[in-house]
Amino acid sequence: PPAPSNRVLDEQRTFDEQLRPTRLSQVIGQRKVKERLQIVLDATRMRQTPLGHLLLDGPPGLGKTTLATVIPRELDTEIQFTSGPALKAPKDLVPYLTNAISGSVLFIDEIHRLPPAVEEYLYSAMEDFRVDIVLGEGTNARTLSIDLKPFTVIGATTRSGMLTAPLRDRFVHQERLTYYDTAELTEIVQINAKKLSSDISDDAAREIAIRCRGTPRRANNLLRWARDYAEVHGGGTITDDIANRALEMREIDKHGLDEQDRRYLTTLIDVFTGGPAGLSTLSHSLSIPADTLEDEVEPFLLRTGLIRRTPRGRTVTPAGWEHVGRAKPDNDGD
Ligand code: ADP
Secondary structure, rough: OOOHHHHHHHHHHHHHHHOOOHHHHHHHEEEEEEHHHHHHHHHHHHEEEEOOOOEEEEEOOHHHHHHHHHHHOOOOOOEEEEEEHHOOOOOHHHHHHHHHOOOOEEEOOHHHHHHHHHHHHHHHHHOOEEEEEEEHHHOOOEEEEEEOOOOOOEEEOHHHHHHHHOOOOOOOOOOOOOOOOHHHHHHHHHHHHHHHHOOOOOHHHHHHHOOOOOOOOHHHHHHHHHHHHHHHHHHOEEHHHHHHHHHHOOEEEEEEEOHHHHHHHHHHOOOOOOOOOOOOHHHEEEEOOOOHHHHHHHHHHHHHHOOOEEEEEEOOHHHHHHOOOOOOOOOOOO
């Protein structure tokens, strides 16, 4: 049986799938990104050549996979899915490349985690639509060069800074997704409540929007929780009161911080007197992988001004001290 963490991941994926917009017109927000993509899509259709390789960058849950799946639908073509960690050696990439039909999309999630050998192999595939494959072993080995159909790589990354320059340069288009505002998130919650056939008041949708840290995936997860809560404790309708009680039970505060976020702040305050503390030191103290801290916890704390990144490490700002109800000592040396 799969490990529990995989089951949780699979379930999240199925849920994401169910709530994913299918056309560009249904994608909420990201106005400028959508406008630019629309132009590229129109030009691609007119020229009847494959779309140039596209890199999507941004924190988890902001819609990278969503955009990547919408694009082939708009172009009426196929998409294949893989990810950086799944491609351990060049040979793992070969079937995707040879299966790609002309104009189709190969989506590579977490492309910053491609092993260097696979990354290099991908260069020539992306640039010349040609790869070398080695047949046989040792002295009998011979290299066969094969032509590929022109296709499009859509890469998704939470860390474009970790991509090597040669890989980044092979992307003709690069788009960065940013956090959503409350109005956009309210709309996403309302649309997705309909998809889940659940009733939600406007106030409740807004409450979830305010407390989802600008992230649609989080909004969806909170909506799902509020729906369960409403079914058990109310008549099934997610009223403002039900939403508030549901969020309170999940210990999500007025700003959308959860227990883990607050523990980050209190650890930085209690163990490191507010910092500075390095990422790996913090990761050890919290028993949370450094990647998770950097990708999923810190961006929101930085954006809301509760922490700061300095050359010597992370520090809690006065607003951060206040948020967890601690008094910042005077004269603490920084
Ligand atoms: P990422 O690939 O960036 O981690 P996803 O594309 O999987 O994020 O988005 C997670 C979920 O959030 C989707 O299933 C979808 O329901 C919702 N979502 C994300 N972006 C949008 C958007 N722009 N409009 C509507 N829903 C969105």
